[in-house]
Every structure is written in structure tokens, then in C-alpha cells.
Amino acid sequence: MKRFRKKALGHLDEAYNLARWLPRDGHDAEDIVQEAVLRALRGFASFRGDDARAWLLTIVRNTCYTWLKRQRTHETFIDAEADVDSVETDNADPFSVLSRNIQTEQLRLAVEALPPEFREVIVLKDLQGLSYREIAKIVAVPIGTVMSRLARGRRRLAERLCAEKDAR
Amino acid sequence: MSPMDCTRVMQLISAYADGELEPRRRADVEQHLRTCPKCASALENISLLKSAMGQESLHHRAPMALHDKILELIDEAASGPASEPTREPRPTWRWGWIAVAAAVLIGIGLSVYLMTPSEQKRLATEAVWDHKRSLMADHLVDIRSSDPKKVSAWLDAKLAFAPWVPDQAPAGYVLVGARVDILDGRDAAALVYSDNGRFINLFEWPASPKASIVNLSYMQIQGFSVEHWNNSAWNFYTVSSGDALSIQPLTQMFVAQTCSTK
Numbered sequence: 001m002k003r004f005r006k007k008a009l010g011h012l013d014e015a016y017n018l019a020r021w022l023p024r025d026g027h028d029a030e031d032i033v034q035e036a037v038l039r040a041l042r043g044f045a046s047f048r049g050d051d052a053r054a055w056l057l058t059i060v061r062n063t064c065y066t067w068l069k070r071q072r073t074h075e076t077f078i079d080a081e082a083d084v085d086s087v088e089t090d091n092a093d094p095f096s097v098l099s100r101n102i103q104t105e106q107l108r109l110a111v112e113a114l115p116p117e118f119r120e121v122i123v124l125k126d127l128q129g130l131s132y133r134e135i136a137k138i139v140a141v142p143i144g145t146v147m148s149r150l151a152r153g154r155r156r157l158a159e160r161l162c163a164e165k166d167a168r
Numbered sequence: 169m170s171p172m173d174c175t176r177v178m179q180l181i182s183a184y185a186d187g188e189l190e191p192r193r194r195a196d197v198e199q200h201l202r203t204c205p206k207c208a209s210a211l212e213n214i215s216l217l218k219s220a221m222g223q224e225s226l227h228h229r230a231p232m233a234l235h236d237k238i239l240e241l242i243d244e245a246a247s248g249p250a251s252e253p254t255r256e257p258r259p260t261w262r263w264g265w266i267a268v269a270a271a272v273l274i275g276i277g278l279s280v281y282l283m284t285p286s287e288q289k290r291l292a293t294e295a296v297w298d299h300k301r302s303l304m305a306d307h308l309v310d311i312r313s314s315d316p317k318k319v320s321a322w323l324d325a326k327l328a329f330a331p332w333v334p335d336q337a338p339a340g341y342v343l344v345g346a347r348v349d350i351l352d353g354r355d356a357a358a359l360v361y362s363d364n365g366r367f368i369n370l371f372e373w374p375a376s377p378k379a380s381i382v383n384l385s386y387m388q389i390q391g392f393s394v395e396h397w398n399n400s401a402w403n404f405y406t407v408s409s410g411d412a413l414s415i416q417p418l419t420q421m422f423v424a425q426t427c428s429t430k
Contacts, residue, residue: 012238016230030234037238097209102220125186126221132188151182158213
């Protein structure tokens with residue numbers, strides 16, 4: 001039972017971290033995680049047990065978005081692939097190199113300023129260490145979309161942080 | 169193949185940094201990077217970002233209050249079946265799900281699937297044969313009793329291990345009795361429950377101590393429903409001629425009670 005609890009707490013951190021980052025202001029995270037756990041319990045009958053971690057994080061993610069809708073925050077979740085993914089705006093313009101010493105607070109603000117589609121893949125990849133395949137499953141998009149959202153999200157981050165660096 | 173241009177490399181550079189490119193594309197990107205300082209600096213930015221994201225203060229940890237709430241839920245689930253007997257049909261399977269889900273929450277970190285799907289299926293098929301034989305050969309039980317203590321004592325005397333014989337009557341499963349059967353070449357306890365006249369065989373035997381699995385899986389074999397679960401201590405197979413719903417509540421209660429007591 002001791003080990004049982006230890007493990008439970010380990011995975012709670014992951015669920016909680018996602019719930020802190022997905023809505024732009026993270027102070028509902030505790031409520032979101034609790035609601036997600038309740039949903040997970042209700043939905044368990046339909047779970048067939050191939051990847052429980054992705055299953056749990058999917059529920060947390062979806063709970064975040066219903067939560068956002070319910071709260072009617074200004075941050076609406078744009079579900080239109082066309083808005084985010086189909087317009088290929090990547091270009092190869094030169095951009096400057098980031099400071100070796102990125103300030104945590106600036107980085108936090110920059111991540112929070114990203115549209116949720118970019119923010120969620122960056123959180124799942126760079127904070128939670130999931131693979132593209134796992135992220136694709138959780139976000140319910142093809143792997144290629146995960147790849148391009150990550151690339152473009154990171155590019156936005158780099159551009160913003162570089163601009164701030166140059167402004168100083 | 170023609171060398172990649174900057175636009176293409178920019179699309180791939182992020183996946184390159186994540187180690188998600190297939191070897192040939194990876195080699196193409198590397199070849200381009202050797203001669204293109206612009207793309208090389210883009211890669212450097214991504215690496216800097218990735219390492220900056222590793223800073224501890226960006227990783228939020230669940231506060232104690234949340235830990236406590238989830239633990240409360242686990243405890244509730246663990247004590248649910250014993251402390252809340254009611255006369256409604258199958259009142260406790262909800263608790264079973266809660267405990268199983270809790271087991272999944274905790275099991276995620278150690279889901280090493282030591283038992284391969286084909287092995288699971290082989291054992292499930294064996295369990296179905298045993299189930300059919302028990303019904304056809306009129307050899308359902310060696311001890312006929314609805315008293316879990318009696319059945320448990322009888323099995324203890326016959327087997328080298330002490331099987332778990334819970335009373336599931338409050339949930340609508342009446343204990344018919346038990347027999348000793350063979351599964352995977354080893355002695356297994358076969359508990360027989362009746363669900364409104366339909367017999368369910370529940371096989372249990374000790375698991376390999378190395379098995380660290382929390383894995384509930386449902387299969388249909390030759391028209392029978394089979395559900396399997398094991399942890400590092402026990403293997404369970406439940407078999408019935410009914411549908412999934414005819415056995416799932418029973419299996420889930422077993423799992424819940426095993427999680428909470430062992």
C-alpha cells in the first residue's frame with residue numbers, strides 16, 4: 001500500500017503540471033485534476049489498458065478544455081486545423097541566437113503567451129518528455145501535425161525571447 | 169537524392185532535436201547543418217530552449233492538499249466494499265472501478281508487461297477449457313458451500329497457497345463452492361460463483377514474484393467472456409458464458425479488494 005501511494009503521487013504530478021500549463025492561468029489546476037480523476041474513474045470501464053499514462057493525460061487535457069469553455073475565458077480553443085496548421089508560414093529568415101542564459105520568468109511568460117495548440121505540445125514534449133506518438137494520441141492529431149506544431153511553437157518562443165534580448 | 173534546402177530543414181529541425189527523425193532524414197539534415205550556419209543556429213536555439221525548459225521551477229508539483237484528496241479517494245475505494253453493504257443489486261462495482269482506476273494510476277509507472285498477449289490468450293483459452301469441462305463433466309465443485317470461510321479453509325488444505333475467497337453476495341454473486349483445477353501446468357483455485365443461475369469460474373493462483381503488472385484485460389474466446397488481471401502476487405482469470413458485463417463487476421471487485429489488502 002505504501003508503494004501504491006508513492007506511485008499514485010508520482011503520476012499526480014504529471015497530471016497536475018499539465019493542468020497548470022494548459023489554461024493560461026493555472027490556479028484552477030487542483031479542481032481540474034480532481035475532476036479529471038473522477039472522469040477517469042467513470043470512464044474506466046471502457047479503458048482496455050494499453051497505455052494508461054496517455055489515457056490519463058488525455059482525460060486531463062480534455063478536462064482542461066471543457067473547463068475553459070465552461071469558464072468562458074477569453075482564451076477560446078481554436079479547433080480549426082486550418083487556423084493553426086494548414087497555413088505554412090515557416091520561412092527560413094535568419095534569426096538571432098538566444099542568450100545562453102534564458103531567464104525562467106521570461107520563458108514562462110513566453111510559453112503562456114503561445115496559443116494553446118502550440119503550448120500543449122511544448123508542455124507535453126519539453127516538460128513531460130513524451131514521444132511524438134504519445135502526444136499525437138493525447139492531442140488526437142497526426143504525428144506530422146505534432147511535429148509542425150512543435151516546430152512552429154518553438155520558433156515563436158525563440159523569436160519572442162530574441163526580441164526581448166535585443167530590446168534590452 | 170538532392171540536398172535539402174533551408175525551408176525543408178527548418179521544418180525538420182525541431183524533430184531532429186527531439187531525436188524523432190528516421191535515420192535517412194536525420195543524415196540529410198546533418199549534412200545540411202554542416203554547411204549552413206543559419207540552420208545550425210536555429211538548432212542551437214531549439215537546444216537552448218529545450219534545456220531551459222528543464223528548469224525545475226517550470227515543473228509544477230501537485231500540492232499536498234491534492235495528494236491528500238486523491239489518497240482519500242484511494243482509501244475510500246479500498247474500504248468501500250467492506251463498509252458499505254447494501255441490498256441494491258451490485259452496489260459495490262463502482263468501488264471496484266475506483267480501486268482499479270487507482271491501481272492504474274499507480275501502476276502506470278511500472279506497467280512492464282511481462283506477460284505477452286499471446287501468453288495471456290493461451291492461458292485464457294486454457295481457462296475457458298477448464299470452465300467448459302467443469303460444466304459438462306458435472307464436476308463443478310469439490311466443496312459445495314456458500315460460506316467463504318469454509319471454502320477458504322478447504323482450499324488452504326488442498327493447495328500450497330492460501331487463495332482469496334471473498335464474499336461477493338452483497339453484489340449479487342452467490343458463492344457455489346470451489347475445486348482445485350490446473351492452469352498453466354500449476355494448481356489453481358477455481359471459485360465458482362452463480363450470477364442468477366449462470367456459473368462463473370474464477371481462477372486464481374500465485375503470480376511470479378517478478379511480475380509487476382496492473383493490467384485488466386478482457387477477451388472473448390469461443391463465445392466465452394474472459395477477464396484477466398494480475399499483480400506481483402496473484403493471477404486471476406474470470407470466465408463466463410455471458411457478456412462482458414456478466415463478469416466485469418466480479419473481477420473488478422476482486423482486483424479492488426486485492427489491491428486494498430495485499
